[in-house]
Amino acid sequence: MQEIMYLAPELVLVATGLAVLLVGVFLSPQSKNILGYLATLGILASIVLTVESFGLLTMQGFQVGYSIFSETLSIDALSQFFKLVFLAVALIVSIASIKYTENSDHTEEFYTLVLFATFGMMIVASANDLILLFVAFELASLATFALAGFEKQNAKSLEGAMKYFIIGSVSAALMLFGLSFVYGATGTTSIPLIAKNPSLLIDNPIGIVAIVLLTAGFGFKMALVPFHMWAPDTYQGSPSVVSALLAAGSKKMGFIAAFRVFIIALAALQPDWQFMFALLAVVTMTFGNVVAVAQTSVKRMLAYSSLAQAGYIAMAFAVMTPVALGGGIMYALAHAFMKSGAFIAAAAVVWMITSERKGNLDIPDHLDSFRGLGKRMPLAALCMTVFVLALAGIPPTAGFMAKFVLFSSTIQAGMAWLAVIAILNSALSLFYYARLVRYMYFLPPEGKDEKVSIPFPYAAALLVAVAGVLAMGLWPEPFVELAMKAAIVLVPF
Numbered sequence: 001m002q003e004i005m006y007l008a009p010e011l012v013l014v015a016t017g018l019a020v021l022l023v024g025v026f027l028s029p030q031s032k033n034i035l036g037y038l039a040t041l042g043i044l045a046s047i048v049l050t051v052e053s054f055g056l057l058t059m060q061g062f063q064v065g066y067s068i069f070s071e072t073l074s075i076d077a078l079s080q081f082f083k084l085v086f087l088a089v090a091l092i093v094s095i096a097s098i099k100y101t102e103n104s105d106h107t108e109e110f111y112t113l114v115l116f117a118t119f120g121m122m123i124v125a126s127a128n129d130l131i132l133l134f135v136a137f138e139l140a141s142l143a144t145f146a147l148a149g150f151e152k153q154n155a156k157s158l159e160g161a162m163k164y165f166i167i168g169s170v171s172a173a174l175m176l177f178g179l180s181f182v183y184g185a186t187g188t189t190s191i192p193l194i195a196k197n198p199s200l201l202i203d204n205p206i207g208i209v210a211i212v213l214l215t216a217g218f219g220f221k222m223a224l225v226p227f228h229m230w231a232p233d234t235y236q237g238s239p240s241v242v243s244a245l246l247a248a249g250s251k252k253m254g255f256i257a258a259f260r261v262f263i264i265a266l267a268a269l270q271p272d273w274q275f276m277f278a279l280l281a282v283v284t285m286t287f288g289n290v291v292a293v294a295q296t297s298v299k300r301m302l303a304y305s306s307l308a309q310a311g312y313i314a315m316a317f318a319v320m321t322p323v324a325l326g327g328g329i330m331y332a333l334a335h336a337f338m339k340s341g342a343f344i345a346a347a348a349v350v351w352m353i354t355s356e357r358k359g360n361l362d363i364p365d366h367l368d369s370f371r372g373l374g375k376r377m378p379l380a381a382l383c384m385t386v387f388v389l390a391l392a393g394i395p396p397t398a399g400f401m402a403k404f405v406l407f408s409s410t411i412q413a414g415m416a417w418l419a420v421i422a423i424l425n426s427a428l429s430l431f432y433y434a435r436l437v438r439y440m441y442f443l444p445p446e447g448k449d450e451k452v453s454i455p456f457p458y459a460a461a462l463l464v465a466v467a468g469v470l471a472m473g474l475w476p477e478p479f480v481e482l483a484m485k486a487a488i489v490l491v492p493f
Contacts, residue, residue: 006053006068006075009046009083010122016042017115024108032107036098036457039111043094043118047087054080054482071190072129078489081329081482082125082256085336088468089249090118092340096347096461097241110150114245117143121253130179130189130265133257137175137221141168144250148238160230160237167220167230175217181210182265191265198268207266211273214261215280221254223310225284235303240347240365243299247306248340252332255313262317263325263490270320278318278418285311285425293432298346299365301432302339305391308429309335312422315406319413322484322491327406330483334398334472338390341465345384348458352377370436372445377452381440383462388433390469393426398472398479405480 004011019042020035027034053075067074093114101107120140127133145168149161179189185204186194194201201207219227235243262273288307295301313335316328346365353364373381390397403426410419454462472479 006066007073009049009053009087010119012042012046012049013115013119013122016045017112017119020115021108021112024111027108029103029105029107032104033098033102035107035111036094036101039115040091040094040098042115043087043091047084047091050080050083050087054084067128067192071192072132073123073126074128075126076489077482077485078256078259078329078487079126081486082252082332083122085252085333086118086121086125086249088333089245089252089336089340090114092337092344092461092465093241093245093249095464096244096344096457098457099351099455100239100241100347100457106150110147113143113147116140117147117245118249121249124253125256127257127260128191130183130191130261133261134172134176134179137253137257138172140250140253141172144242144246147242147245148234150239150242154237156233156237157239158237160234163230164234171217171220171227174213178210178213178217181206181213185210191260194265195267201266202268207269208272211266211269211276214258214266215273215276218254218258218261219280221251222258222314223251223254223284223307224280224314225287225307225311228284228288228307231307232300232303235306235343236297236300236365240299240343240350243303244340244343244347247303247343248336248338251306251310252336255328255332258317259325259490263320274318274320277314278415281311281314281318282418282421283311284308284314285422289425289428292429295432296367297363297365298349298367298370298436299343301436302342302346305429305432306339308425309339309391311425312403312406315410315418315422318418319410319415320491321409321413322487323409324406324413325490326480326484326487327402327409329486330472330479331402331406333479333483334390334402334469337465337468337472338387338397338399341383341462341469342387342391344458344461344465345380345387348377348380348454348462349373351455351458352452367436367439368446370439371443372449373440375449375451376445377454379454379459379462383466384440385437386466386469388436390473392430392433396470396473398469398476401473401476401480405483 117140120136123136145165148164149158151157185206186200223231285308288304292301292304313328313331316325350364353369390399393399393403407419
């Protein structure tokens with residue numbers, strides 16, 4: 001019974017998802033808006049329970065945490081930190097989706113998929129066994145596959161969902177193949193037991209094969225180049241609220257899984273995968289920023305920007321110091337607020353363009369749709385400005401603090417060349433972020449120029465994301481402390 005209570009945040013999410021699904025059956029489309037508030041309430045309850053468990057870990061001085069259910073799940077600072085990341089994204093998406101699902105016949109299905117996807121991500125964060133890790137991965141993936149193609153009448157949504165599904169299936173096969181090699185070499189699927197028998201992997205050439213396959217499998221979820229092919233089309237074609245969940249939430253699931261598998265289970269093979277991650281980080285951040293410059297679709301630009309952000313976080317694997325890992329973990333939370341907020345701002349603009357039936361309806365998120373947004377929808381423009389400045393690493397935002405910790409730790413570790421490449425990439429990103437700000441504030445709107453009232457759910461979601469971005473930038477100490485405690489689980493000081 002006590003072990004079940006450790007999973008209270010996850011159980012609350014599952015119960016909320018089932019309640020939303022059952023209640024929605026008996027409601028008319030006009031009265032289904034209440035389901036969004038119910039889902040949001042469940043997510044808030046889960047956040048409170050997760051924060052309480054994090055506080056309990058801190059008070060009791062657990063550096064490693066404790067394991068439950070025959071050591072298949074680990075409740076530690078690392079798992080709880082990433083659970084907060086996933087729940088923060090789910091909260092922002094849930095609030096904004098109240099408007100997106102307004103008068104929809106499928107509101108209950110949408111929120112149930114969001115809650116179950118978040119549940120899968122949270123189990124991945126705690127997974128201490130390779131089999132459970134894979135099952136939780138697939139639970140979250142199947143839910144996001146359906147969400148990506150939620151607009152069944154939208155050809156781009158279906159195209160993005162199909163690419164996501166096909167490449168995701170291939171990556172799942174590669175991941176499972178790699179996990180099977182690890183099991184074949186060590187005779188166990190327990191991550192701690194694998195770590196305790198390093199000689200079984202060092203002396204076996206099959207370990208190298210496992211690393212290659214696992215890098216491809218996890219690289220898909222992390223959207224690292226060259227495993228990123230699905231991301232731009234999927235992020236652009238999916239509903240903007242779903243793009244926020246994928247870019248800010250689902251991607252972090254790949255990172256927490258890779259942290260546990262590579263840094264803990266495959267620590268003995270660190271010399272073999274460390275340089276590979278350095279190379280992937282450089283290629284990913286450079287490719288993402290260079291291609292983002294040429295984009296005229298804001299959601300597609302944010303997609304390539306998200307690739308670059310993944311490259312920054314991947315630097316933690318290359319540096320492998322406790323401070324660098326703490327910086328990468330902190331960056332994951334900062335990116336969750338920045339990227340989810342940016343996609344919600346794009347969702348508000350798409351709503352404005354489609355409701356007015358003007359502009360480029362084939363690409364409602366075109367740069368021209370953002371012309372004069374500072375006059376037409378001031379709150380959305382202001383929030384988007386905060387998000388893009390944070391993504392560029394401008395103080396006093398979460399992006400600046402996370403980059404400062406990560407980049408400075410890279411220099412301290414003697415990898416100044418990697419930090420210089422990352423800084424140059426951040427400078428390059430300023431071009432396309434500044435271009436978006438220019439469109440919003442310095443160019444006149446096309447056609448109508450009267451103000452548009454932003455729907456309350458979008459406004460509330462944007463304010464939550466802005467609060468997170470500014471809180472991490474203006475008051476970084478508690479976030480740095482939590483990130484460092486999470487990093488201790490991976491590499492003790």
